[in-house]
Amino acid sequence: MLARLQRAMVFTLLALAAAWNAWWLPQERWLLALAGSLLIALPHAPVLALEFLLLRRVHRDGEVPRASGRALFAAWRHEVVADVVVFGWRQPFRSRAEADHLPADAQGRRAVLLVHGFICNRAAWNPWMRRLRAAGCPFVAVDLEPVFAPIESYVPIIEAAVQRLTRATGRRPLVVAHSMGGLAVRAWLAGAAPAPGGEAGAAMDPVDARTAGVVTIGSPHHGTWLARFGTTVNTRQMRLGGDWVEALRRREPAARYRRFTCWHSHCDNVVFPASTSRLPGADNRHVPGMAHLQMLSHPAVFADVLRRLQAPGG
Template sequence: MLAGLSPARRRLVVTVLALVVVAVLVTGATLLLGRLSGAAGREPVSQSEPGPVLLVPGYGGSTASLQPLADRLAAEGRDATVVAVPGNGTGDLGGSADVLDEAVDAALERTGANSVDVVGYSAGGVVARLWAADGGADVARRIVTLGSPHHGTTLADLAGSLSPDQCPEACRQLATGSPLLIHLNAGDETPEGPAWVSIWTTQDETVTPPESARLEGALELPVQSVCADARVAHGDLPRHPLVQAMVLEQLGVAAPAALGPEDCARLSG
């Protein structure tokens, strides 16, 4: 086709084609870089720079239950906020995760920090996981759950079968085999980004069986693995001095580390 053109027209056509090729290559490269950038996401947060701590209440939504732990954290110089979840913590746990996300944004803006630590007590640990799975893992440094029914509790099963009208949405979501927990546990139980720690008590009579608090990929810390004689019920977890010391240990500058009987006296003192 070009052979029939004059030399001047041939040069013009070749120049135009070259410009089109360059434009296509530039556009393709830009799209590729955009995809790569989106896939890469945020840079991992620094594990050595603790930010504010958000504490999430459990079923019933009592902020008072977590205030002793928040006060202990504040006494150690940490910025600690107890999140007030909607519906007294008995409504949709996904809605509580949305409220946690708003509280995280507010804490980051207020403090200028790049990351947060989250402590979820009981159902609050499930809320923290829902938040992390929906993007919160990008700004979380540590996530600690306290006696959380990650795989449901048979108490919710019993309530749902014997008195369904007294088992609101969060109660149904915490039943073993609930659609919410099946979906949450179907993939990676501990999304990449934050360091995960699960602290629980073998004497739990609310999260039944207590082993439901185990979280695949997390550092597992049953209270009795540290102090075998410790008497800690479910409701004691946020206020028991030993448990508080364990939480502080895992939220420090150093990476989360296993604890054992050799740490009992130090953490109980």
């Protein structure tokens, strides 16, 4: 569904740009034609700029250092381009370009489940999927739909994917989630049933033993300041310190967070303040200068996941 919506948006913008240029170019108003074309092609650029200004203004974080103006500007430039690539090409037109990878010889290998965030689909992980396939790592990437549904409604999707990976490999998978996907994974863990046999999880809760750990990337574990402007059910659930995130926290044993690795950045323009992406007792890792989508392309994040998948006995 999301891919269809985003395709419609892309075609609408292309039609507007064509009409704009058809009107002004015959009049030789070159600068006006160019300015209008840029505004139509990059309507998100000023919105992103506002997000970064708000991020800087509301920073009250003792746990994470304040980003410099230069770092925020560089992150904004990257995010403008990344939004075009992800929302203007990859997700609308390439959501099925990379198939799940469960080869016949997957038994005994560690697999990974990839869970995307808000207003995204599985194509957000396309670069990861190509690299994982080249490295011989089994994976499944899910689509969280309906797009604007309550976060807990995604639990059956995650459950089905975990079961599929566990059957194919005989091992519990590593779970990697971006943005809202981290909350969906936590909601799944909070309501998941123990695994009926399978790989042993010594000295851990039988629910936690269903995964080899959870990696979150820019996830609003305590909500995000920006969600106060959200109107959909799932954005309202992500409000900073809101009822939904607090209720989820109360359902979780504190020891569970030790199985999480939480990547976060002081330049995250969607999930801020940055400390909201951290969990107490987790392996919290700060990647300076990275915007929200940019964290998905950070070499250290992928390298750490690949190391865990390929580690002997990992």
